[in-house]
Amino acid sequence: MKTKYYLTVVFAWICSGLTAQNVLTKEEAVATALDNNYGVKIAKKSVEVADNNTSILNAGFLPTVSGSAGATYNLDNTEAEFSNGETTILNGAESSRYNASVNVNYVLFDGLGRRYNYKRLKEEYQLTELQARETIENTILQLFSVYYNAAQLTDNLDALKQTLNVTKDRLVRAGYQFEYGQNTKLEVLNAEVDINNDSINIINTRQELKNAKRDLKLVLGETFTEDFQVETEVDFTLQFQKDSLFEKAKSRNVALLQTEKNIAISKLDINSGKSAYLPTVGLTGSYGWNKNNNNAASFVAVSTNTGLSGGVNLSWNLFDGGATITRVKNARINLETQQLEKENLLLSIERDFNNAWDDYMNKLEIYNIQEKNILTAQNNFERTEEKFKIGQVNSIEFRQAQLNLLNAELSRNSAKFEAKLSELQILQISGELLNVQF
Structure with missing residues (x-):
């Protein structure tokens, strides 16, 4: 009785510890990363410096x-x-x-040089803001890559535990049947081997989950001392049609916006260089x-x-040996280069968008197929289990049905999170990643 009492207390303590673990929601993860991620912090500091540079104190007007x-x-x-x-x-x-x-x-x-330099500082500030936005977008994608990896491993761990429980029940059944002479020792040994394999899979997955959580902490810029859980539910929230999303990509893509800012800066460099011709x-x-x-x-x-x-x-610098002429020529060439880069970038955006869209559609279709496959594998396993209990199916056939269900669940988990990451990549290309609810 004492042993049973202690086991009950220990079990209750373990359950209470599991339920007490904090659940790190996706919204909390994004907010924490935006506040604590070191890459985001550095990007924000760069914006502060650019903001200081746009002050009248730095423009030469005083x-x-x-x-x-x-x-x-x-x-x-x-x-x-x-x-x-x-x-x-x-x-x-x-x-x-x-x-x-x-x-x-x-x-x-000064030949309007200060005026053009001040405008250039304004454009550089906006360019720095876009660079910070790009850092934030990349950080969010990195965050969800490790977050969904932890979520997938959590789902996988649950599936492996269910498989282990079924195998343990099978070992108990095989043991009773052996005691009453209904089976040979081979059935017991086979069940023990499968239990060992299932236990090893759980140990490996549990370690992978710990590593994934450490990766997540790194992106969050946090050093949690307590364990935490992640959300495993996924909602596919893409509400835009392909054409409308592509139009957004051509106007809101962060790399494209940075190129347009560089074009504006190059134009100001030309005017600033020309100011040297005046007294x-x-x-x-x-x-x-x-x-x-x-x-x-x-x-x-x-x-x-x-x-x-x-x-x-x-x-009045009437002639400076041709330095001003050379500077203006190079500024014009740089403007032409920036314009060529914009045209090339538009082609790359179109390619990347179409690839991302097709990848998302394919992965979403695969996920839907895997969901249906789960139902088939579950139905097959339940029927095989019924036949196994009445002796119409041997342990090898039962184990195969069990593994088929497990593999279907693992494949479904992988397809679910891969489809979600593909959706986020489309939103980043179209410039809508920061405008959606996670």
């Missing part, structure tokens, strides 16, 4: 203000001869000078203070000056 100050001390031996013929000799004559000033420089006109006009101003303490040989002992000064300057 004046520059600088201050300067200095002091000089002299100790001289001086011999001075005045116009009346008198001569003065000073040894160790002291003199000092002090100065301080505030200087202001402001560029009134630069600037204003200068300063406020200064100067004090001189002269030695005894000077006519003025002490002099102090304060005052404002201002001016206008103009500089």
